[in-house]
Amino acid sequence: MRKIDDNVYVFDHPLIQHKISIMRSKDTSTKIFRELVNEIAMLMCYEVTKDLPLETYEVETPIAKTTGYRISGKTLALVPILRAGLGMVDGIMSMVPTAKVGHVGLYRDPKTHEPVEYYCKLPDDIENRSVYVLDPMLATGGSAVAAISFLKQRNVKSIKFLCLVAADEGIRHLHTTYPDVTIYCAANDKSLNENKYIVPGLGDAGDRIYGTK
Numbered sequence: 001m002r003k004i005d006d007n008v009y010v011f012d013h014p015l016i017q018h019k020i021s022i023m024r025s026k027d028t029s030t031k032i033f034r035e036l037v038n039e040i041a042m043l044m045c046y047e048v049t050k051d052l053p054l055e056t057y058e059v060e061t062p063i064a065k066t067t068g069y070r071i072s073g074k075t076l077a078l079v080p081i082l083r084a085g086l087g088m089v090d091g092i093m094s095m096v097p098t099a100k101v102g103h104v105g106l107y108r109d110p111k112t113h114e115p116v117e118y119y120c121k122l123p124d125d126i127e128n129r130s131v132y133v134l135d136p137m138l139a140t141g142g143s144a145v146a147a148i149s150f151l152k153q154r155n156v157k158s159i160k161f162l163c164l165v166a167a168d169e170g171i172r173h174l175h176t177t178y179p180d181v182t183i184y185c186a187a188n189d190k191s192l193n194e195n196k197y198i199v200p201g202l203g204d205a206g207d208r209i210y211g212t213k
């Protein structure tokens, strides 16, 4: 994991770089694309969860008693930004099956490129949890900022944003609006095109996950 700014990290692990490159190819099928989103999310989860608190407890093996460790307290909530963020949930849930899941529905208006809210359902105890906001794409950053503003309104204190491809503009926007939110990405691309798509990016993540175009 490489730090590119305060609270901003790129996962340059070879497995992640290999998988994201396959995702970028326009010839990759919906099935493979969806599998890769989950696999990368799972690999990112391993690193992102390294600060989870542990408590000790007694375990009896077939041979002797010993000290075991378990993740303590109310811990995680995952908040995918619909639709594309849903593609990252299963990979992370396979590592932390007790995480609660909230949903924020946003789409980018095709003309203004501004996020439009259509759904928000968060766990009742969200303010006591560390929250991982999930979305494969951070382009202008408008959607991430809007989703995180719902969490801030609910007094969530610990927020991490996990994405696959982050453009410089989106990182800047999210980082200056919410400097306390740690940003993790699998790739950092430099620019956006006239339709605010990430260049080179991987196209429309939602459409590629769900085969809608």
Ligand SMILES: O=P(O)(O)OC[C@H]1O[C@H](OP(=O)(O)OP(=O)(O)O)[C@H](O)[C@@H]1O
Residues within 6 Å of the ligand: 081, 082, 083, 084, 085, 106, 107, 108, 109, 113, 115, 135, 136, 137, 138, 139, 140, 141, 142, 143, 144, 170, 196, 204, 205, 206, 207
């Ligand atoms: O950083 P931004 O400029 O806000 O762009 C990123 C957003 O755009 C995409 O969602 P989209 O609007 O395509 O919705 P979808 O997931 O339903 O396809 C993507 O999944 C992000 O949510």
Ligand SMILES: O=c1cc[nH]c(=O)[nH]1
Residues within 6 Å of the ligand: 084, 137, 139, 196, 197, 198, 199, 201, 202, 203, 204, 205, 206
């Ligand atoms: O490149 C982009 C930008 C926004 N949303 C996507 O799915 N892809």
Ligand SMILES: [Mg+2]
Residues within 6 Å of the ligand: 084, 204, 205, 206, 207
């Ligand atoms: Mg989309």
